[in-house]
Amino acid sequence: MNLTLEQIQDFKGKYPRQIWSLFFSEMWERFCFYGMRGMLVVFMISQLQFIEKDAKLQYAATQAFVYAFTFVGGFFADRLLGFRKSLFWGGFLMIVGSLILATNAFSFAPGISKFNFFLGLSFTIIGTGFFKPNISTMVGKLYKPEDNRTDAGFSLFYAGINLGALLGGYVCIAIGQGDMFSKIPVHFRWNVAFGLAAVVMVISLINFIFTQRSLGPIGFQPGHPLSDEPNKIIKKWQEYLVYLGTILVVPLIMVMVSKTEYTDYFMYTIGPLTLIYLFYEMSKVTSVERQKLWAALVFIIFSILFWGIYEQSGGSLSVFAENNLNKDLFGLNANGVNNSGGSFFVLLLAIPIGLLWIWLSKKKAEPNTIIKFGLGFLFLGLGYYAIFATRFFANAAGITSLSVFTIALFIITIGEMCLSPIGLSIMTKLSTKNLQGMMMGMWFLASAYGQYVAGILGAHLTEPKSGASNLEVLNTYTSGYKDLGLYAVIAGVVLILVSPLVKKLMHGVK
Numbered sequence: 001m002n003l004t005l006e007q008i009q010d011f012k013g014k015y016p017r018q019i020w021s022l023f024f025s026e027m028w029e030r031f032c033f034y035g036m037r038g039m040l041v042v043f044m045i046s047q048l049q050f051i052e053k054d055a056k057l058q059y060a061a062t063q064a065f066v067y068a069f070t071f072v073g074g075f076f077a078d079r080l081l082g083f084r085k086s087l088f089w090g091g092f093l094m095i096v097g098s099l100i101l102a103t104n105a106f107s108f109a110p111g112i113s114k115f116n117f118f119l120g121l122s123f124t125i126i127g128t129g130f131f132k133p134n135i136s137t138m139v140g141k142l143y144k145p146e147d148n149r150t151d152a153g154f155s156l157f158y159a160g161i162n163l164g165a166l167l168g169g170y171v172c173i174a175i176g177q178g179d180m181f182s183k184i185p186v187h188f189r190w191n192v193a194f195g196l197a198a199v200v201m202v203i204s205l206i207n208f209i210f211t212q213r214s215l216g217p218i219g220f221q222p223g224h225p226l227s228d229e230p231n232k233i234i235k236k237w238q239e240y241l242v243y244l245g246t247i248l249v250v251p252l253i254m255v256m257v258s259k260t261e262y263t264d265y266f267m268y269t270i271g272p273l274t275l276i277y278l279f280y281e282m283s284k285v286t287s288v289e290r291q292k293l294w295a296a297l298v299f300i301i302f303s304i305l306f307w308g309i310y311e312q313s314g315g316s317l318s319v320f321a322e323n324n325l326n327k328d329l330f331g332l333n334a335n336g337v338n339n340s341g342g343s344f345f346v347l348l349l350a351i352p353i354g355l356l357w358i359w360l361s362k363k364k365a366e367p368n369t370i371i372k373f374g375l376g377f378l379f380l381g382l383g384y385y386a387i388f389a390t391r392f393f394a395n396a397a398g399i400t401s402l403s404v405f406t407i408a409l410f411i412i413t414i415g416e417m418c419l420s421p422i423g424l425s426i427m428t429k430l431s432t433k434n435l436q437g438m439m440m441g442m443w444f445l446a447s448a449y450g451q452y453v454a455g456i457l458g459a460h461l462t463e464p465k466s467g468a469s470n471l472e473v474l475n476t477y478t479s480g481y482k483d484l485g486l487y488a489v490i491a492g493v494v495l496i497l498v499s500p501l502v503k504k505l506m507h508g509v510k
Contacts, residue, residue, distance in 0.1 A: 003216035009144045014358065016142040019153055021211035023160035025087075026135055028204035030161045032094055032197040033128055035168030036101075036121075037063070038339035039176050039193060041318040047190060048114055053459050054260075056315045060455015061263040062121055063314065065253060067451055068270055069129020070444030074137070076130070076242050078438055080234055082221030083134040084212060089243065090130025091205045095198050097123030102195030110187030112194070120194070122253040126246050133440040134219070140428030140436070141218045148361050154425040155354030155417070162346035164200075169339035172196060179333045228433065267452050274445060281435060289432050295505035296430040296439060298498075299423060300446040302373060305491050306419055307450020308457060309484045310380060310412065313338055316458030316477065321405075324394070324474045329402045341406050345413035353417050369426050369506075370499040372418045377492030379415030383408050384485030391478040398470030415488075429509045457484065 008016060041059045044050040050058065077086040100120035104112050112120075139157050143150045174180040176193040184192050212219075217226035223234040256262040278297075282290050317338050325334035360366035367375070386408035394400040423443060431439035461480030464473040 003214065005141075005217055008142060008216050008218070009147070011142075014149060014355075015153055015156055018142055018211070018214050019139060019157060021207065021214065022135060022139055023157055025204045025208045025211060026157065027160040027164035028200045028207065029091065029094070029131055029135075030164030031168035032098060032164075032201040032204070033066075033124075033132075033168070034165035034339065034343070035172030035197045035200075036098070036124060036194065037314045038169045038173045038318075038335070039190070041315060042173065042322060042335060043112075043117075043176065043190060045319075047111065048117065052319055053463060056319070056459045057260045057455050058257070059315045059318075060452055060458070061257050061260045062125065063311070063451035063455070064263060064267060064448045065125045065257055066128050067444045067446075067448030068266070069126055070133040070440075070448075071129075071270075071274060071438070071442060073130035074133040074438050074440050074442075074444075077134045077137070078222075078434065078436070080222070080238055080242055082224070082227065083138050083219035084215075085221055085239075086130045086134045087208060087219075088205060089246075090127045090132070090134075091201055091208075093123050093127030093246070094131065095127075095201045095205075097121065097125075097127060098194055098198030098201060102191050102198055104191065110185075110191075112190055118254045118258045119250070121257060122250045125253055125257070126250065130246075133444050137428065137436055137440045138215065138219050140425070140440075143428075145429065149358065150425050150429065151357045151422055152354035154422070155350050155357070158417075158420060159347055159350035162343035162350070164343075166340045166343035166347065168197070168200070169343060170333070170336040173339055174333050174336050177333065177335070179336070263452070267449065270445070271449060274442065278438075278442065281438075285432055291505045292430040292509065293432070293435075293439075295502050295509075296427060296442075298502050298505075299369070299373065299426055299430075300442055302377075302491065302495060303419070303423060303443070303446045304449045304453065305487070306373075306377060306380065307447050308453030309384070309488050310416065311451050311454035312458050312481075312484075313342065315455055316461075316480075320474075320477050321402075323470060324390075324398055324400055324477065325402045325405055326399050327402060329406055332402070334402050334405075337402060337406060337409075341409040342413045342416065345410050346417060349413065349417050368499060368503050369422055369509075370495055370502045372422050374492045374495035374499065376415040376417075376419030377488045377495060379418065380412055381415075381485040381488030381492065383410075383412030383415060384481045384488060386411055388478045388482040388485065391475055394471065394474055396471065398472070398474040400474060426509070430506065 008018065011017070040062060041055045044055040044058060045052060073086055073090060077083050097120045100116055100123065101112055105116040105119065139154065143153060171180060172193045175196065176190045178189055220227040221234060222229040222232040224230065256266055282293050318335055321334040321338040327334060329337060357366055387405065390400040390404050393404050427439050427443045428436060461483060464476040468476065
């Protein structure tokens with residue numbers, strides 16, 4: 001279907017129809033990603049015999065590299081591949097990574113060895129980097145720059161992310177631990193769980209093949225007659241060099257993820273280099289565009305702190321759920337709820353919150369984006385105080401209520417909904433035309449730093465003394481979460497106080 005960009009953006013109603021197709025591709029990709037994410041710490045402790053602190057740091061390193069590579073994927077999409085080819089390449093690598101884990105590097109031996117674990121993870125890390133930022137950028141291109149329905153669209157898209165996270169986050173860990181499909185032989189349960197991630201990723205790519213027909217010029221490679229840069233010449237060897245380079249870097253990623261001290265060196269380096277490059281690009285734009293990019297940088301910096309506090313689910317909260325939560329919520333797997341509960345609440349809240357922003361916009365009462373960010377931090381802090389309160393429901397064995405923990409996840413999710421989908425939207429609005437992929441990549445690079453910070457916080461704030469009883473462990477964990485709640489509340493207040501200055505830098509962008 002040969003639609004023009006103007007025809008796509010001139011849609012009636014609340015949402016462009018193309019967003020539903022992108023919704024489903026993203027949903028299955030998130031099933032793959034969150035399914036794997038939810039298994040990592042529990043798998044490392046129970047199957048690879050990692051000690052808890054090391055497992056948390058390994059998890060943080062993995063997540064940091066996943067999001068760091070979104071910057072790489074966004075960069076090459078802007079410069080060489082285009083959003084469509086980047087997405088396909090990323091999806092293919094994710095399938096390869098999941099298959100390595102599913103088949104134990106095609107040996108079909110029971111279980112998964114440490115070598116194959118890190119090999120499969122490395123393919124998945126790089127693949128996610130090429131897939132994730134580029135599908136989000138294509139969603140942004142469905143809207144005109146001044147369209148006030150953009151936030152609602154990203155909230156809907158965020159529901160797709162979380163539908164996949166809900167399904168993958170619960171199903172994969174439940175299969176691995178034998179709470180679902182218990183007839184699977186014990187030695188192959190984890191292989192099947194990782195293999196399911198490969199199957200759904202194939203579905204995601206097939207769906208996108210059909211989606212392309214309705215995207216008009218969106219996502220074409222530079223040099224294509226319908227792309228944003230039709231006169232740019234991209235030689236085939238340049239494109240193939242990107243593909244080859246990503247394969248050659250797999251052994252390097254294996255080493256850096258398996259040895260977390262190398263992750264430290266990487267994180268100390270990539271952030272400053274990225275900022276230097278951004279400042280170079282900012283020197284070439286107009287004064288107004290530069291101020292908008294400064295505003296985007298404020299959002300990016302505060303998002304690091306947000307994700308550093310928020311992203312405990314796959315790390316310290318996995319251990320907390322495994323050791324300190326009961327099954328008083330319909331007999332559900334505690335770690336399955338920990339991995340998927342937030343996503344479940346996003347699905348309940350995404351469309352109502354999106355419609356709320358539209359309604360407030362019509363009433364000229366919608367809070368600006370920086371205020372929304374501040375509210376996100378305040379709810380995040382309240383949620384962690386609620387996790388702290390689970391200690392008051394614990395028995396003498398240090399086991400507390402999954403139901404109360406789930407209420408805390410609900411409060412945290414309200415905070416997430418004030419920040420994450422709005423963040424995706426604001427990056428597309430504040431970026432210059434030729435930096436959209438890079439800025440979306442920087443948004444996810446900020447998430448990488450957030451994951452890195454989360455791992456450090458989770459490993460140290462929730463580190464009980466040697467020989468502690470399970471009740472003492474619970475008290476140590478909940479005290480750490482109370483501290484995280486305080487940090488979040490302080491950040492929220494600061495954001496609200498500086499909102500007039502940031503709003504001025506945004507030059508009317510909402």
